[in-house]
Amino acid sequence: MGTLIMAGQLILALAILVSLHEWGHYIASRSFGIRVEKFFIFFDAWGIKLFSKKIGDTEWGIGWLPLGGYVKISGMIDESLDEEQLASEPEDHEFRSKPAWQRLIVMIGGVTVNFILGILIFAGSLFYYGEVKLPNAAVLEKGGVYVYGVGESTGMKTGDRIVAVNGTRAENFLDLFDPINYIREGLTYTVLRDGTEVELTIADSTRKKILESRGSLRLFDFRKTARVGDFDMFDDPEESNAFKAGLLQNDVIVAIDSTPLKYYDELSALLAPYKSKIAPIVVERDGAKQTLRVEVDSTGRISVPPSAFAQYTADTVHLSYGFFESFPKGSRKGTNALWVNIVAFGEMFKGKLNPVNSVSGPIGIAKIFGPTWNWQRFWEITGMLSFILAFMNLLPIPALDGGHVLFLLIEIVRRKPLPEKVMYYFQVVGMVMLFALMAFIIFIDFFNALFR
Numbered sequence: 001m002g003t004l005i006m007a008g009q010l011i012l013a014l015a016i017l018v019s020l021h022e023w024g025h026y027i028a029s030r031s032f033g034i035r036v037e038k039f040f041i042f043f044d045a046w047g048i049k050l051f052s053k054k055i056g057d058t059e060w061g062i063g064w065l066p067l068g069g070y071v072k073i074s075g076m077i078d079e080s081l082d083e084e085q086l087a088s089e090p091e092d093h094e095f096r097s098k099p100a101w102q103r104l105i106v107m108i109g110g111v112t113v114n115f116i117l118g119i120l121i122f123a124g125s126l127f128y129y130g131e132v133k134l135p136n137a138a139v140l141e142k143g144g145v146y147v148y149g150v151g152e153s154t155g156m157k158t159g160d161r162i163v164a165v166n167g168t169r170a171e172n173f174l175d176l177f178d179p180i181n182y183i184r185e186g187l188t189y190t191v192l193r194d195g196t197e198v199e200l201t202i203a204d205s206t207r208k209k210i211l212e213s214r215g216s217l218r219l220f221d222f223r224k225t226a227r228v229g230d231f232d233m234f235d236d237p238e239e240s241n242a243f244k245a246g247l248l249q250n251d252v253i254v255a256i257d258s259t260p261l262k263y264y265d266e267l268s269a270l271l272a273p274y275k276s277k278i279a280p281i282v283v284e285r286d287g288a289k290q291t292l293r294v295e296v297d298s299t300g301r302i303s304v305p306p307s308a309f310a311q312y313t314a315d316t317v318h319l320s321y322g323f324f325e326s327f328p329k330g331s332r333k334g335t336n337a338l339w340v341n342i343v344a345f346g347e348m349f350k351g352k353l354n355p356v357n358s359v360s361g362p363i364g365i366a367k368i369f370g371p372t373w374n375w376q377r378f379w380e381i382t383g384m385l386s387f388i389l390a391f392m393n394l395l396p397i398p399a400l401d402g403g404h405v406l407f408l409l410i411e412i413v414r415r416k417p418l419p420e421k422v423m424y425y426f427q428v429v430g431m432v433m434l435f436a437l438m439a440f441i442i443f444i445d446f447f448n449a450l451f452r
Contacts, residue, residue: 002235002371009369010362011066013382015041017114017389018069024113025071028106035093038072067362067438073106096420100412107404114390118338121383123330129376131319134173134222136163138315140192143223146265150209151219155200156191158223158265163197164190173222179340182211183347189219211344222312224264226253228283229305233372240303245294247283247304254289255282264306272300338387361442398430 019041029036036058044052044063052061063069075094095103139145140161147156156162162176163169166188170176181187187202202219210217228251231237238244254260256270257280271279274296281294281302294302309316321329360368368381394402403426411417 005371005373006366006369009373009378010366013369013378013385014066014068016382017117017386018042020113020117021110021389021393022069022071024109024111025073025106026109028109029071029073029095032098032102032106033093034095034098034106035074036071037074038070040071041069042066043068043070096417100408100417104405104408104412107401107408110401111390111393114386114393118334118383118386118390119327119331121330121379121386122334123326125376125379125383126321126330126333127323127326130321133317133319134309134312135315135317136170136173136176138312139173139222142311142315143225143263145220146223146263147220148218150206150217154202154206154219156189156220157193160220161192162189162220163192177218179211180336180343182207183340183343224306224310226261226264226267227251227307227310228253229307231305233305234303235371240305241295241297242281242302242304245281245292245302247281247292247294248285250307251283251285253281253304254284256280257282264310267302267304268300271296271302275300334383334387337384338391341384341388342391397433398426399434400430403427403430 022039022041026036026039038059038061040049040061040063042050042063043065044061045065048064050062050064052059054060073095075091075096091097095106098106140163144159144161145156147158147160165176165178165181166186167190168175176189185204185207187207189200189202191198191200206219210219228242228247228249230249231240231243234240234243253267256267256274259270261267261270276298277296278293279296279302281292282289283292296302307313365385369378393400394405396402396406407418407423407426417423
């Protein structure tokens with residue numbers, strides 16, 4: 001079920017982004033009296049269509065291949081490579097008959113809509129959902145951090161209090177994970193340990209490993225008390241031994257048999273001796289303690305979900321934004337996410353990041369959405385993808401919008417268009433490059449899914 005939910009979210013996001021991107025080209029074309037022959041969401045590769053209907057001069061349809069979409073603009077050298085139109089004189093309704101400034105507006109229509117869409121999504125998300133922040137001061141006071149294996153290799157220890165990243169004091173705990181800190185060399189954390197502040201420099205190889213993991217690796221997280229979370233986070237709660245034994249959300253596990261524990265991360269070590277056995281779990285519920293007998297599986301787990309904020313429930317701050325206030329904040333949030341991706345793209349281009357680990361295709365993007373449908377997460381990822389789609393389409397590569405924009409700028413400077421045959425061959429080269437890049441991305445996507 002989780003796989004279907006991830007695929008469904010990806011297809012819905014692509015349908016929204018592609019249809020509105022192509023609508024940007026369509027509305028700009030129609031505004032200048034240019035005929036649009038086809039408007040397709042997803043590709044109708046080899047002529048296979050899921051739906052098609054001609055309305056006026058335009059064929060509207062849905063293709064079967066969910067890797068993009070397109071509009072076929074009359075009189076334009078595009079993906080169709082239609083050479084027949086080049087042999088005739090330009091007609092008034094054709095793209096090539098219009099002045100360069102109008103054609104330029106048509107070509108940037110798609111990315112303009114994507115930029116606007118990204119801002120609207122981030123602003124709308126902040127307006128509707130608000131924003132949750134966890135003051136770092138509370139984490140410093142109530143347990144510090146739990147350090148994962150990759151974090152231990154850097155010298156961090158569970159229980160450390162992390163006060164700053166790259167010399168900047170963190171007011172919000174999540175500021176310590178801001179991706180902008182990971183995309184360049186020189187990552188340092190200031191750790192408060194035994195009353196003394198210590199500077200820990202993260203090795204560049206570790207920094208890149210975390211960045212290339214696309215969120216699956218972390219150095220640390222805030223340490224949680226052993227409060228039971230929502231069992232609905234599992235596809236089927238009935239498969240959880242803890243649930244079957246009677247543990248309930250908001251129970252607090254205080255001991256395994258006679259051994260007390262306080263934090264969720266202590267469970268693994270205390271359950272290890274009970275592999276494939278029954279463990280007496282002492283929980284506190286409504287102020288009273290009771291012991292539940294829970295079957296431990298062969299890996300030493302009972303499948304008990306942690307509470308999202310555990311001991312910090314009262315410390316979290318929910319910020320609400322007014323309609324007009326949400327737009328500048330949403331715009332800033334979205335453009336910051338875009339900037340991180342642009343800088344990471346540059347680092348990859350310079351050879352400082354491994355493209356095999358850094359690039360995501362359809363499978364990788366679907367995994368980002370997650371196996372459960374969370375509308376807030378869906379919209380924020382879709383907003384980020386809208387910005388990335390706009391940026392990627394503006395790259396000056398033939399066959400992309402940016403390639404057409406480059407040719408039009410050259411035309412404006414030369415005061416005459418490039419020969420149509422030259423543009424045709426550039427389009428062919430660009431499509432070969434684009435298909436090769438897509439094939440490479442899909443290949444490494446399957447490689448990462450199967451072997452990582």
